């Protein structure tokens with residue numbers, strides 16, 4: 001992986017940080033410096049230097065249509081700027097770092113860069129699975145699955161300001177997510193089987209239609225939710241036809257020849273649908 005993806009702090013490649021003895025005695029001074037550098041970077045471009053409060057995050061979530069999950073990309077900052085603010089129109093509203101198995105510092109550093117980009121463009125930034133990293137990097141959202149840290153536990157660790165999202169795969173999980181006061185939004189899927197989430201069967205458009213009935217998009221008091229899994233430019237109209245108005249994608253943007261243009265096209269169609 002290129003240096004600019006792993007060495008944000010300038011310390012991540014330092015041989016001293018890989019020394020087993022240093023790990024056995026708790027955080028070293030370098031660990032503490034690295035962590036502070038990550039947080040400083042994450043907040044560097046925030047207008048007032050402070051994380052957003054819950055009300056502001058919920059307002060942005062309510063207006064969101066397009067959510068991108070992505071691993072780090074080459075020229076990561078330019079990629080983020082492109083998909084979050086494509087020339088001449090809306091783009092990705094919410095963005096998540098989803099890259100399994102990253103070493104702690106590399107994930108924290110990448111999240112820090114995402115948070116800085118989110119602040120530049122008014123987008124919300126999500127961590128995946130790990131409440132510790134969400135806390136350190138100052139993300140707006142933590143997304144968890146059914147087998148991850150439970151939303152109530154994440155809430156206890158992260159406090160009231162962090163938005164918590166939950167994956168759902170059947171009607172019972174969907175109903176529980178709607179009722180759970182610690183869940184701020186949920187996702188329904190994978191709608192179609194997808195190589196991006198291997199081993200998880202597609203739930204079909206029927207469950208998406210169930211979500212539309214249970215939490216009609218933009219109805220007062222209805223919890224926001226997103227369809228996810230196998231959604232791309234070809235299939236988007238089928239998703240919209242159910243009444244769904246928010247979608248999460250991975251490959252439809254990360255696999256596009258021009259990710260910014262793909263983001264703009266999807267965002268434009270989602271917004272045009274209402």
Ligand SMILES: Cc1ncc(COP(=O)(O)OP(=O)(O)O)c(N)n1
Nearest residue numbers: 069128143144145146167187228248
């Ligand atoms: C926005 C969003 N929706 C769904 C997922 C999937 O979460 P999960 O089921 O925990 O699977 P992993 O992503 O952890 O493999 C997500 N990450 N983000």
Ligand SMILES: Cc1ncsc1CCOP(=O)(O)O
Nearest residue numbers: 190194196197229230250251
């Ligand atoms: C993380 C995740 N959870 C359910 S489907 C999915 C991946 C969706 O990826 P893609 O948009 O490439 O099908």
Ligand SMILES: [Mg+2]
Nearest residue numbers: 129144145148
């Ligand atoms: Mg998960």
